[in-house]
Amino acid sequence: MPIDQCLSARPLAPEPANTPMPRRLVGLFACASGLSVANVYYAQPLLDQVAADFAISQAAVGGVITATQVGSVLALLLIVPLGDQMDRRSLMLMQIAALIGALFCVGMTHSPTVMLVSMLAIGLMGTAMTQGLIAYAATACLPQERGRVVGTVQGGVVIGLLLSRLAAGLIADMAGWRWVYLGAALVMVALAVTLCRSLVSQRPSTPPMPYPKLVFSMxxxxxxxxxxxxxxxxxxxxxxxxxxxxxxxxxxxxxxxxxxxxxxxxxxxxxxxxxxxxxxxxxxxxxxxxxxxxxxxxxxxxxxxxxxxxxxxxxxxxxxxxxxxxxxxxxxxxxxxxxxxxxxxxxxxxxxxxxxxxxxxxxxxxxxxxxxxxxxxxxxxxxxxxxxxxxxxxxxxxxxxxxxxxxx
Incomplete structure (x- = not known):
């Protein structure tokens, strides 16, 4: 489904403003958050194979982790705040599209420079997606159930983080490290379609402000x-x-x-x-x-x-x-x-x-x-x-x- 059609598609889930959030939707948030954050941590058990593939030293390959962490910090400062000024559904769909592209780049490229830039993008968009989903869920649920909903979604984040290393190791042993990222890209495509069909628009409640002012407001x-x-x-x-x-x-x-x-x-x-x-x-x-x-x-x-x-x-x-x-x-x-x-x-x-x-x-x-x-x-x-x-x-x-x- 093209992204422009997806952005204009009518969501199937009702707006949960006055009713408890359905368990199905809470589960989707938890699963989506876990899958999103996992992309940021797949590289940790793969560094030896990445170093051999790109013919770089073990000391230099640590830059892969550094790139993803730099991307994560930049996401918190520059991307995540946009959720208070834009429709969060549209923002997340644009982010997941960029994340899919970055994952495919890592899986296909033979250039160390392109790989590092793509890893930075994965850290950027993977973190932005994860925190955006948490903020969406916290806003969409009733105040009296916010702790339960946030706790469930955060549980998905932790499980995704913990299992990412194990999944990456198993896939790399069977098919090589590149298929970790190619497979992750395909999973994120399926997730993008699911989010597109399940989430309603969530308009910001704060008055518009210039982007620099938005960032400094943090x-x-x-x-x-x-x-x-x-x-x-x-x-x-x-x-x-x-x-x-x-x-x-x-x-x-x-x-x-x-x-x-x-x-x-x-x-x-x-x-x-x-x-x-x-x-x-x-x-x-x-x-x-x-x-x-x-x-x-x-x-x-x-x-x-x-x-x-x-x-x-x-x-x-x-x-x-x-x-x-x-x-x-x-x-x-x-x-x-x-x-x-x-x-x-x-x-x-x-x-x-x-x-x-x-x-x-x-x-x-x-x-x-x-x-x-x-x-x-x-x-x-x-x-x-x-x-x-x-x-x-x-x-x-x-x-x-x-x-x-x-x-x-």
Whole structure:
């Protein structure tokens, strides 16, 4: 179906302004978000094959990941805010069309330059699609079900992220790394048709403003929205914690006495799905006014998880339990955060989620850098001490700022 016909096609789903969002539509948002974010992370287990195919060094091929992450940050600053000024349905369909083109380019090109530019575009459009879908869902549902809906959609994001590495490895082993991206492009074509037929237009409720003013208004939101500031800092802490764990895990498990293969290590992402699915319930608790209670309990779970992970050298079962508890605690806070920031903003959901995810990007980057440094110096024990310390700092920060967000 041509994109211009798709943009003018009549959607089949009714406008859910006065009724609860249908489960079918919530499931579509979760699935679409998971598939969109997966595109950004397919490259991580493929770097060795990409380096060999393009005849570039292992050090230089790290630029592939850098390109996607730069694209992600640019999306949060420059693309995601457009959702507050444009019809979100039309915007997402244009984004998915560009994403499909970028995926095909990566799968077909033999030029390193074209590949890097296309990877930047994948980071740009994959991130914009994911956050745009979350903002669309948060705006389209009833206020009293927002936590449940956002929690379910966020669960789809986490599952897509965790399974992307495993899927990429399996497809690359069977058909080569290029088919990871060619196959992803075909999946996104099917998703584009589904979204075109299922989503209604969602017009912005804010008055028009020049694009530069729209972008700079994000900094105004950060300056004035106390809930966004506090919940954003909590996001920085928790995603630093997750990055600390996942960045060092490969070094632990590829070394004796484990010496696991990369495929085996990738399956630990499946363990994290258990925690992600359980964390989706945090949105329901937030709808009931229990967001602060959920946050405190989840932060305590993060500290407990690091105590379990520190025992990994004695038994691999501690690692499995620690992954479940770590993902459960972190994702429960993430879902609660998003429910709270959406509840305190009107007409700016796209910019709010863009601001919030900037904290995520900073936390992930700092966590990865600190984790690899500590592992080199002090091994797994140093990593666990760092993770537990950051988790404790998050708990102290939450307690000190509790009164400022007591009513949310």
């Amino acid at each position: 900094f105004t939101l950060l300056k004035n929205d106390r809930v966004l500031q506090i919940r954003g800092m909590l996001a920085l802490f928790i995603f630093a914690v997750l990055s600390i764990f996942w960045s060092a895990l490969v070094f632990l498990l590829t070394s004796p006495p484990y010496s696991f293969s990369h495929t085996t290590i990738g399956t630990f992402g499946l363990v994290g799905v258990v925690g992600a699915l359980a964390a989706a319930r945090a949105g329901v608790l937030a709808d009931k006014g229990l967001g602060q209670w959920t946050t405190g309990l989840s932060l305590a779970l993060l500290i407990l998880a690091w105590l379990m992970l520190a025992l990994t050298p004695w038994s691999i079962l501690w690692l499995v339990l620690g992954v479940v508890v770590l993902d459960l605690g972190a994702q429960a806070i993430h879902v609660t955060n998003q429910s709270m920031i959406f509840s305190t903003s009107t007409g700016s959901h796209s910019r709010v989620v863009g601001c919030y995810m900037l904290f995520y990007a900073v936390g992930s980057g700092l966590g990865a850098l600190a984790s690899t440094t500590l592992y080199t110096l002090y091994g797994w024990t140093g990593v666990c001490a760092l993770g537990a310390s950051v988790s404790l700092a998050a708990l102290v920060f939450w307690r000190l700022t509790l009164k400022a967000t007591q009513s949310t």
